Amino acid sequence: MKFGILVNEGPYQHQASDSAYQFAVAALAKGHEIYRVFFYNDGVNNANKLTEPPQDDRNITRQWSALAAAHNLDMVVCVAAGLRRGIKAEILAPGFNISGLGQLIQAGIEADRLVVFGD
Amino acid sequence: MSDTQAGEGGNSKVRRFMFVNRKAPYGTIYALEALEVVLIGAAFDQDVSLVFVDDGVYQLKKGQQTKDIGQKNFSPTYRALGDYDIEKLYVERESLQARGLAPDDLLVPVRVLGSAELGVLMEEQDVVLSF
């Protein structure tokens, strides 16, 4: 089955991104396909490569990047929400791409299920 | 814009998209950014409906004056949704009543449904986007 995932909160402040990540890992482990992970609202902050948590904490941005590299995930950061929050190409972590909201609607059309993680 | 190609390319897959708005405007950005998704979504020729429940009904309150809080008043955009062929706006009766509001207090014509009817409508969707 093809899943679309929408992440609407940034890292650390809310659990949403962690939950979405664990969901994605579990879905891939079960042989499902992730059609796209779309980052919106404060969720765009997940793509910030300057993210640097304490060493004993998880690096959420790096987790997403690694998952994308391992499974060729399409991770899209909304351009409008990103610009609003200073998330631009120059600070984008590996695996994230900036594109328009149409990519979210497209995921709603093409994926079998769209799962929203927010707060 | 390239985003709209799927909608214009004779895409036969029409899905029922419901945008569920449950948060008040201005205190958080959810209402405004949900509206931005709705406007883009309109270009994709899907079956779109908007639902306002809980504090989401406050998004439609008449008379919003935002000058003194330094934010843009985006409420007129709800009145323009018809121009984008988005005509299915639903408000939950219980949410209105709980807030002492009547349909006359809203800045755009909506269909008011009880929770039971709205629950059925929610079940009939293909994609539900909640903000």
Place this chain on the structure above:
Amino acid sequence: MTVLHTTNKSPLQTRDLQSCLRLTRPGCGILLLEDAVYGALKSTEASEMLAEAAKDRRIYVLGPDLAARGFTPEELIAGVTVVDYGGFVDLVAEHHHVQAWV
């Protein structure tokens, strides 16, 4: 196929779960994750509301979130099912669509 609803906030703190219950119908599934897992505990002010809902809806609790918060499945009201992330994935696949009560 019915709908899977997800809610992530404690019903002792916010009214999201109440709204979810008001607007959902018998037969649907409701998954409590993150802080919503507190809503399925016995002996809280929310227990009765959940127990009532569990009569005609399938209530699921995300086990990893429960364990993270220091509770065990034995402390949940009767009739709820604990799932892991894989179970969450299965639930999404088994239902027609998912609605998040964020």
